[in-house]
Amino acid sequence: MKLIPSAALFSAFLLVSGLAHADTVLSVLSDNNPETLAALDALTKAYTAAHPDVTFEMEQKPGGADGDNMVKTRLATGEMSDILQYNSGSLFQALKPEQSLADLSDLSAQAGILDSFKSVVTAADGTVRGVPFGPAMGGGIYYNKPVYAALGLTVPTTWDEFMANNEKIKAAGKVAVAGTFGDTWSSQLFVLADFYNVAAADPTFAADYTANKAKYASIPAAMAGFQHLEDVYKAGYMNADFGAAKFDDGMRMVATGEAAHYPMLTFGIGSVKQNEPDNLNDVGFFAQPGTDAAHNGLTVWMPAALYTPAGGANLEEAKKFLDFVASVEGCNLMIKANGATGPYLIKGCELPADVPASVADMLPYFQKDGGTMPALEFLSPIKGPALEQITVAVGSGINTAAEGAALYDQDVEKQAKQLGLPNW
Amino acid sequence: MQRRSPYPYWFVLPAAVVFVTLFLVPTVAAFWFSLTRWDLYTATYIGMENFRQFFSEPYLVQGLGHTLIYAVLTSATKSVFGLLLAVLLTSGIWAQGFLRTVVFFPVLVSTIGVGLTFSVLMHPTKGLFNVGLATIGIHGPGWLTDASLALYSVALVDLWKGVGLATLIYIAGLAAISPDYYEAARIDGATRIQQFWRVTVPLVRPATVTVVTLSLIGGLRSFDLIWAMTRGGPGFSSDVLASVIYKQYQAGFYGLSTAGNVILFLLIALLVLPLTWWFNRREVDL
Numbered sequence: 281m282k283l284i285p286s287a288a289l290f291s292a293f294l295l296v297s298g299l300a301h302a303d304t305v306l307s308v309l310s311d312n313n314p315e316t317l318a319a320l321d322a323l324t325k326a327y328t329a330a331h332p333d334v335t336f337e338m339e340q341k342p343g344g345a346d347g348d349n350m351v352k353t354r355l356a357t358g359e360m361s362d363i364l365q366y367n368s369g370s371l372f373q374a375l376k377p378e379q380s381l382a383d384l385s386d387l388s389a390q391a392g393i394l395d396s397f398k399s400v401v402t403a404a405d406g407t408v409r410g411v412p413f414g415p416a417m418g419g420g421i422y423y424n425k426p427v428y429a430a431l432g433l434t435v436p437t438t439w440d441e442f443m444a445n446n447e448k449i450k451a452a453g454k455v456a457v458a459g460t461f462g463d464t465w466s467s468q469l470f471v472l473a474d475f476y477n478v479a480a481a482d483p484t485f486a487a488d489y490t491a492n493k494a495k496y497a498s499i500p501a502a503m504a505g506f507q508h509l510e511d512v513y514k515a516g517y518m519n520a521d522f523g524a525a526k527f528d529d530g531m532r533m534v535a536t537g538e539a540a541h542y543p544m545l546t547f548g549i550g551s552v553k554q555n556e557p558d559n560l561n562d563v564g565f566f567a568q569p570g571t572d573a574a575h576n577g578l579t580v581w582m583p584a585a586l587y588t589p590a591g592g593a594n595l596e597e598a599k600k601f602l603d604f605v606a607s608v609e610g611c612n613l614m615i616k617a618n619g620a621t622g623p624y625l626i627k628g629c630e631l632p633a634d635v636p637a638s639v640a641d642m643l644p645y646f647q648k649d650g651g652t653m654p655a656l657e658f659l660s661p662i663k664g665p666a667l668e669q670i671t672v673a674v675g676s677g678i679n680t681a682a683e684g685a686a687l688y689d690q691d692v693e694k695q696a697k698q699l700g701l702p703n704w
Numbered sequence: 705m706q707r708r709s710p711y712p713y714w715f716v717l718p719a720a721v722v723f724v725t726l727f728l729v730p731t732v733a734a735f736w737f738s739l740t741r742w743d744l745y746t747a748t749y750i751g752m753e754n755f756r757q758f759f760s761e762p763y764l765v766q767g768l769g770h771t772l773i774y775a776v777l778t779s780a781t782k783s784v785f786g787l788l789l790a791v792l793l794t795s796g797i798w799a800q801g802f803l804r805t806v807v808f809f810p811v812l813v814s815t816i817g818v819g820l821t822f823s824v825l826m827h828p829t830k831g832l833f834n835v836g837l838a839t840i841g842i843h844g845p846g847w848l849t850d851a852s853l854a855l856y857s858v859a860l861v862d863l864w865k866g867v868g869l870a871t872l873i874y875i876a877g878l879a880a881i882s883p884d885y886y887e888a889a890r891i892d893g894a895t896r897i898q899q900f901w902r903v904t905v906p907l908v909r910p911a912t913v914t915v916v917t918l919s920l921i922g923g924l925r926s927f928d929l930i931w932a933m934t935r936g937g938p939g940f941s942s943d944v945l946a947s948v949i950y951k952q953y954q955a956g957f958y959g960l961s962t963a964g965n966v967i968l969f970l971l972i973a974l975l976v977l978p979l980t981w982w983f984n985r986r987e988v989d990l
Contacts, residue, residue, distance in 0.1 A: 345951070345955065346954065348955075348956070349953065349954040352956050355746030356743075357744075374956055376743055376745055379745050380745075458792055461937075461938065464937065518827065521828045521830070521850025522849075523846055524823075524848070524849050525829050649926075665955030665956075666951065668938070669940055669951075672938050672939050673938065673939025673940060673941075674939075676849070676851065676939060678939045678940075678941060680711045690762060694757065694955075694957065694960075695955070697741070697865075698743070698960075699955065700748075
């Protein structure tokens with residue numbers, strides 16, 4: 281069935297190119313984040329300039345579970361684009377990479393990629409299947425600097441200080457925490473970005489969790505993220521339309537001072553850069569605080585990766601392009617397209633000196649020993665798919681934190697069984 | 705003696721090929737895959753585990769309840785409002801043809817489009833509904849963000865969208881009632897109300913059967929409108945069977961979601977078969 285369209289396509293090319301030379305069109309499937317598109321645009325244009333016989337065809341997929349579904353189905357049916365941009369870590373593991381994605385271990389650029397990244401795109405058989413796309417991100421809390429200055433607040437290093445700040449902000453008649461459950465994925469931050477604190481309290485949590493020995497519902501440090509959602513809802517700190525507002529609304533609110541805080545990944549600053557450029561340096565950032573001010577650090581997300589499907593028609597050309605993306609030159613193109621929003625995982629790819637305030641707030645965590653911890657999805661192959669519904673339910677007061685944690689444990693069990701992990 | 709068909713059997717071949725490859729084979733395959741753990745590459749036989757897992761889904765029982773509430777609610781309201789509108793639109797009122805078109809129009813609009821439009825209209829602070837209510841001093845509810853209200857808000861939109869079809873069926877049903885009955889009733893001194901209850905309602909029964917059956921089946925397998933408006937949320941509070949199944953599929957639990965579809969198939973069969981049997985029997989009695 282695949283033969284007929286590609287044969288038709290091929291003869292069309294022959295007509296167009298007048299049999300001159302074999303042009304290659306690489307199709308690219310990515311998410312629709314403006315930063316992703318800007319980086320891809322810069323990379324593909326530069327590549328076509330250097331290799332005029334290779335052109336690109338872009339296609340976007342929805343984010344969240346809808347996009348995951350599309351990627352899995354297209355990989356399994358052999359309909360995947362030549363280049364796929366997708367998460368690393370546990371979502372990558374759920375794609376059955378050893379069957380569905382091409383082995384990229386022999387790319388020359390692999391020598392320059394940091395091992396910390398390679399480990400999150402390594403399939404079960406030990407081969408590397410992706411190259412990094414974009415910078416590492418922190419998960420934490422954006423805050424509005426003018427609001428903090430006007431109310432005389434300081435950046436909190438414990439959760440209690442954070443809630444005390446929220447109380448003052450609410451008393452001043454402002455929205456303390458922007459909630460954007462209209463984009464359900466954004467509701468997961470309080471749970472996922474709390475992992476630095478979970479690991480600080482229970483250093484073996486990730487391994488125990490993967491081995492079916494540690495549960496969210498039975499370990500208080502792990503349940504704390506769900507508790508935070510419940511507490512913020514109960515205290516009435518969120519905007520009136522938290523159930524319907526979306527990610528862009530959240531970034532706008534924290535940039536313009538409509539809200540004082542917004543829990544989010546640091547890629548969010550790209551939205552401010554594009555939509556509220558005048559407020560870019562009004563936005564600061566701090567790691568999600570835990571119980572102990574002495575152990576204050578940042579939960580880190582590895583960047584997404586670019587992959588190419590196993591057995592793709594343009595496999596060799598696609599690999600050459602990926603080799604280019606993972607080079608220092610490719611990395612510099614991405615920085616040029618989006619500014620510096622976080623550290624890149626390619627040796628010799630340095631950030632410029634002038635970075636937005638929120639990025640400057642984040643970098644010290646990376647420079648401090650033990651200042652960062654990868655998010656759980658990069659330490660364990662299991663991430664329950666229903667977390668975003670559960671965090672909405674807890675964050676909207678439908679379920680308690682304890683109910684939410686117990687529900688998530690069941691969800692995790694289902695995913696572990698689907699992955700065929702031992703001990704489940 | 706059975707009369708032989710004048711056509712040779714191979715005349716049915718094209719239809720049979722289409723039916724077998726596109727309907728029969730997938731149906732049988734679905735029953736098999738519902739017994740496996742399936743990741744689209746390999747399927748491992750795990751017996752009834754998927755069904756056990758599906759029934760232990762925390763929100764499945766609630767989702768089943770929602771499915772029934774939604775189906776009964778939309779089916780009942782569509783038949784009631786459909787009949788009332790049909791009576792109104794056959795009574796010879798002003799601009800009758802135009803009004804019939806207006807009532808039917810939402811049926812023609814894409815469900816996803818309707819869902820997205822209404823989710824904007826029902827936005828808790830900026831939507832037209834609540835902005836309108838605020839101008840007369842009422843603080844509107846979170847139509848789609850309040851967990852206790854979301855399912856009913858979607859059902860309301862389903863009614864708005866689907867009532868046109870019910871009306872159309874009822875208009876056809878009303879046209880089939882002979883005017884003689886009304887004349888006889890009037891001679892006996894029946895009021896308008898009595899005519900409605902004693903003549904219209906009983907004699908429009910075939911239309912009622914069609915409307916109730918169609919909208920009940922539609923309600924039971926309803927998915928697109930709910931997904932466009934709430935995605936089963938907030939949390940799990942407007943999940944129905946179909947959206948629970950879809951989320952399993954999205955998550956890559958292909959065997960589990962197939963098991964869910966087998967359950968949905970059995971549920972619809974269990975509910976609709978006795979219903980049609982009962983309706984048909986009553987029709988013979990008349």
